Amino acid sequence: MTALVNEAARLVSNEQVGPRLYLMVLESPQVAATIAPGQFVHMKIPDAESHVLRRPFSVYARSVQAGTIEVLYQVVGSLTRRMPDLRPGSTVETIGPVGNTWSAPRLFDSGEASCALLVGGGVGAAPLYLLAERLAQAGREFDVVLGAQTRDALVARKRYEQLLGRNPICATDDGSYGHAGFCTGPVQERLEQGSLETASPYDYVAVCGPEPLMIIVAGMAVRADVRCEVSMEKRMACGIGACLSCVVETTAGKRRSCVDGPVFDASEVVW
Incomplete structure (x- = not known):
């Protein structure tokens, strides 16, 4: 580290x-x-x-x-x-x-992943951008789904568009841009149909956003038998793992979001 x-x-x-x-x-x-x-x-x-x-x-x-x-x-x-x-x-x-990092670059390098789906809800689009940039620089296959309440709140859309060379898949709660409704709809569609370019099945999902979104997407990934990671945004005090104010309940016990996370395997999080 x-x-x-x-x-x-x-x-x-x-x-x-x-x-x-x-x-x-x-x-x-x-x-x-x-x-x-x-x-x-x-x-x-x-x-x-x-x-x-x-x-x-x-x-x-x-x-x-x-x-x-x-x-x-x-x-x-x-x-x-x-x-x-x-x-x-x-x-x-x-x-x-x-904190720790998304495991996608390592999984791609080792051959354990070949196609990724990144899902960002609201300001949750921000923690995913450096990952998208890394995957794009390495020539990896991935798609991006962004969700926000309104078109004006999709503030990361243009930057992702420049990176991808095409529009990311977008959803707005009020229907002012892209899919009308929550971004979980397009996520389910992509998991069923595969990647936009080659229809390849996804074998890695990264999601960051409101907890209800992460819970739903993690459940979708489980049903699709796809590895899923989530970024747990917790209120923190010390930031070095000493105060235990940012504890995340996992199947392995209490983990600290600041040093053990913020990225966790979704299957290990006790929601």
Whole structure:
């Protein structure tokens, strides 16, 4: 596992990209050089004295050349309500890279996987992008399904489109773009019909998003006899496995999302 780095990251930009959705770009060269798909950073937000503890944020994208990482976040509580007010030039203390990684690259390299389906619900599209980028660079076969409440909330769609060279499969709750309804519909269809390009059966599924989505997709994968991994987004305190505030119940007992995860084999999670 890569050694943790405590880095004073300079805020490059912090812009609204959708309804209650913001994209933060941080100059964090050490994390940018070592982050792996699925890992995250533990951030201390400046001028938030009432929030002493750091908070975990997935790394959406990175540029090793520019030494930057990108964090896609949603305003949902008192801390994230403060974050849009941060201005370029501010310093954000970060610890990272934290956690384990998606196993898809290793499985493809070993011949245990040959076709993957990535499923991102809401801001859950962010933790999957570095994985998609890695698979695309290696010439692997994979499809992407994205779900959001509205067209405007599909903020990762264009970046995935540029990576794939075609539109990702999209679903919106209100029917304003793509499939009308939850993204579980297109997921079931793809598991039944196979990949878009070759109709090859999937042998690996990665999913991140609201817990109900992960539960449903994990169940679909079980019925299709396909290996499935989930990224468990838990509230964390220390981020180093000491406080046990981010425990995930598994068939092997209690596991810590920050160091044993956040990526888990879906078949081992006790929902």
